Each structure stands twice: as C-alpha cells, then as structure tokens.
Amino acid sequence: MTWIVWRQQRPVFITLVAGLAVAVVAVLVLRASMSADLVARNLVDCAAKGLEACMGPAATEFQTAWFDKMHIALATVLAAPVLIGVFVGAPLFAREFEQGTHALAFTQSVSRTRWMATKFLVAALPALVVVVVYQLVVHSWLDVAGQLGPLSTGEFYFTVFDSRGVSPVAYTLFAYTLGMFAGALFKRTLVAMTLTLGLFVVVRVVVGGVRESLITPTRLISGDVAEPAVADRGPLVVRSGYLDAKGNVIADPAPMMNCGSKADAQGVVDTAACYRENGLAQRYADVIPTDQATTLHLLEGSIFAGLAVLFVLGSVWAVRRQV
C-alpha cells in the first residue's frame, strides 16, 4: 500500500524535491555572497552587536542591500505551509473522488482506514521534511546577518516568530489536514484548494492576534514616568501604561499627561515632574520575555496541532461515509 501511494504521489514528490533543491541552492548562494559582503565591509563583529553599536555608512549600506532579501526569504517560509496544504493536502482525497479511483481501492482487500492512514502518512512526511529543511536553511542565512538582519526586529516580530521553532511544522500540519478534510468532504479538488487557502489565512490571522494571551505576562515597572518600561525590541509588549501611587493601572492617563502649559521660562517642560504631580507615579509594561518564546511557540503550535487532529478525525468520518 505504501508503494502505491508513493507511486501515486510521485509527481508531487518530484515537484517538492525540485522546488526545495532550487530554493536551497538559491539561499546558499545568497548566504555565501552576503558573508563575503560582511567581510568586505568589515562588519563581521557588528552582526553580533546590532546597528546601534555600528553606526556608520557601511552597516546602513549593508542593510539596504540585504535586509529586504532576507525578509522575502522569511515570507517564503511563511508561505510554505499553505502551499503544502493547497497542493498536497487538498488533492489527496479530492482527486481520488473526482476520478473515481477511491472505488478501485475500496473494491480490494485493503480497509478504508489503512488506505486513509497510508495516504496521509506517505504524502505528509516528505512535505514536512521539505518545510523543516527549508526553514533551517533560511535561518542559517539569517543567522549570518545576525542583528544586522531581520532577527534584529526581535524574537516576537511575526515574520521571525512564525518562521521559527515548531511553528512552520505546526502550520504545515494544520494546512495539510485542512486541505485533506476539505477534499474528503467536498470531493472537488478546486473547492478544497480554495477553502484551504482562505481558511488557512483566516485562522492564522485570528490565532496570531490572540496568541499573546496564552501566556500570563510579566509586569515590568519603571520609576521614571517619562521613559517606557521596556527599552529594547526583544520582549513582546502585551500592554503598557501608567500606575498611580497605589500601584493601580490608570485606565485613561491622557488627561493627566496634559503638560503643555507647565513650561518654565526657557520653554522646557519637565515632563516627569509634571506627570508625577498629576498622579502618574510609575510606568509599567506587561511583557512576554524573550526566553518564553519557545513556550509560546509550543502553545500556539499545540492549538494548530489540535485543529489538525480534528481535521484528521473529520476526514476519517467523511471517507467512511463515502459511497
């Protein structure tokens, strides 16, 4: 049975492997060329320190040349899961139903469950491997640029977060099972492909919007009311604002920040003093620290894995009721 599915999926595998090979070669060439550029501009040390530490035309020119290219590479890692869902997941059962070949399998000794399980696994494994390899290759390129590249936007910036850790695998499983379920349910490849594309984008946006509430944030407090409580771009700021003298969050600090009329003779406003006078005692920020990024990856990944399990069960139901 494994051999049959392998033979059926062969054109898909060839496309996947060829696509991966082209992409990997392209990324490795770009990586090598960028490494040479870093050396030529004498920026190798800067990559670890970031743009702020290396002010100067060389670093800026380097970013102008490479930053967008690396971001595009990240975007392709984000796109890979939905491509797998649309082109591998959606046709998996839909094409069989369209061409009637499910009846060929169902009229042999093999059980429907085994047929489904084999198709599911044999088509999914290479797709997952391709996604993971591509993810690792792209990140190996980004690591060379270090803080001069997109990684400087911080662990939680969506292009970085969504292309790292278990996230691409979780998204791929989700997209693939979504496509498979849509195909098993509607039995039309085109319908399944369209639904997969649409639903994938919607669910990713919705979950991406609420995922920060999966972790109880850590509150950082700064006594200096004129400066934000978090300075760097590392942690994910969930909420930020002002506290009163008792340490309670001030719901609407806007009226208390009206310090324009408090200017001294030189026209300089001592904002901090004015804020304190108005009752803004401290600034706070509720953040998810950088070291919890892995936890957030796992939590969000488990949502998508849970949805994937539901889609698998849905597919089993849809195929079993099929005539």
Next chain:
Amino acid sequence: MNTSPVRAENLAKHFGRTKALDGCSFSLPEGSVTGLVGPNGAGKSTLLSLIAGLAKPTTGEITVHGTAVRGRMHPDVSLLTQKRPLYDQFTVRELMRAGAAMNDRWSAGRADEVLDLLAGVDKDAKVRTLSAGARTQVAIALTLGRLPKVLLLDEPLSDLDPLARDETLRIVMTDVAERGTTVLLSSHLLTDLGDVCDHLLLLDEGRVQVAGEIEEVLDDHQVVVGPAGLDLETDGVVVDSSHTSRQTTALVRGSGAPEGFQTERPDLEALVMGYLRASRTRRYARQ
C-alpha cells in the same frame, strides 16, 4: 440455506427521497450466472455496490456466504465497476503490482493470463493510453486476480466492439467454468446475456420484478397474439400489451391461454423487452 453466495433480505437504499432500491429480496445459487437487467436507473449499479460493500443499505441486509456485508468488501467478492476507475498514470505492470499489494489473496498468474488473452495488453503502457477495450481487459484482470468466488460485473461489455464483447465474455466464462464462480452481471445487451446466463434478476424502480432460472422464468411466461379488439381474458398477469390496427400482442405471466389468442413461449429478449416496455409505460402514465 443461509450459505448462499449472495443473499439479499428486504434490501433498501434511499438517496434522500429517491428510492434507488426498495424491498429487494433474492438469493443467488452457488455457481450460477445471473443476468441483472432493468431500465436505466432501475438500481442495478446501486445493488452491485451494496453487495460489494461500497455503500451501506438504508434497511435490510446482504450476506455473502453467510457473512453480513457491512461497509467493506467481502474477501470472496470482486466487483468490476461501470466506470472502470484505474490509476491512469500507472503502467499496466504497476497496476498489477498495486493489485497484489492491495489484496490478501492475489494470483499474479491469473491476472497475467487475462492480460495475455485476445491481442494481449502491453504491460509497459500507461493505463491512460489504453483503448476502451484494453482498459476493460485490465480492469477484469484486476477483478479476477483476487480469485473471487462471487464476481459482480457492472456493464462489462458496454464500451466494447462486438468482437471484444464476445472475447471478454469468453474470458469471464472460462473463469466461471474453471473455478465455479458465482456471477452477477448487469447488461443491456440481451443477446449476449442469453448466451451465458442461466439465471435472471429483473429490477425495475428499485424492486425485483422477476428472479429465477431463465428456463423456468420463460416457461412461466407466454407471448400471446390475437386479433385486434378481442378481450384479453387470462388468469395470469398481463405484463405488457401492444396494439396495432390488426392485432394485439401481449406478454402474460402465469398459465391460462386466453381464448382466441395464439400463444408461444417467449425468448429471453422478448421477455425482458416486455418488462422494459411496461416499465416505460408506467413511468409515462405517472407524468
């Protein structure tokens, strides 16, 4: 008596409001070749897919050799479906390998024998490049490679030229003769059926109209011909009658020749045609 190769008990299959099959009961004797006939939409394909376990009956039950069929193929049954679904991108050889992989009991020798018959099928050709006849031959090879004890054939001859039709029937009948296979075979080609079938199962509107050994069924019917205007009085059931300005012809089931009519025993074709015509008349009458 429960070990009949195929036995249907009050079988019904509804698709929404449409009753594809309704209250069907019959059993096929061991080693019989049964022709399954009926107008288009009578439920022939539905019945075959129910026996194969491709679909589940709404009510009733099918047993194959005493085992109830529930949502999967009985190992003794083989079905040749009407659309001949095959993996088009496979070569014939690869398809036979797939057949071996998907079946617990498989005879590569039997499948190859079928492929080598007639002009022979090129085993390295892609399935999608085959002619309709060769495609059917490949599908039959897959079907017989399972070494079935019950063979279900849905329109096995429909897309074949007369020569291929004759030869295909010969492939199947050789298998039946050698292995004592029980066959249920749906077809519109009545003359072909008459040559190979010994039993008849006539479906109309989801119900069994006639079931039994062909010779007995024919004995039980008569074609009566009489002058126009003469009343057709008989103890039997008038299945179908047609009138011209000069004479009345009718197919009558049961004994008792009506007075003034000439009677003769119908042949299979006349019998089935009579039922098909009657079915169409009933449908027109309802519209």
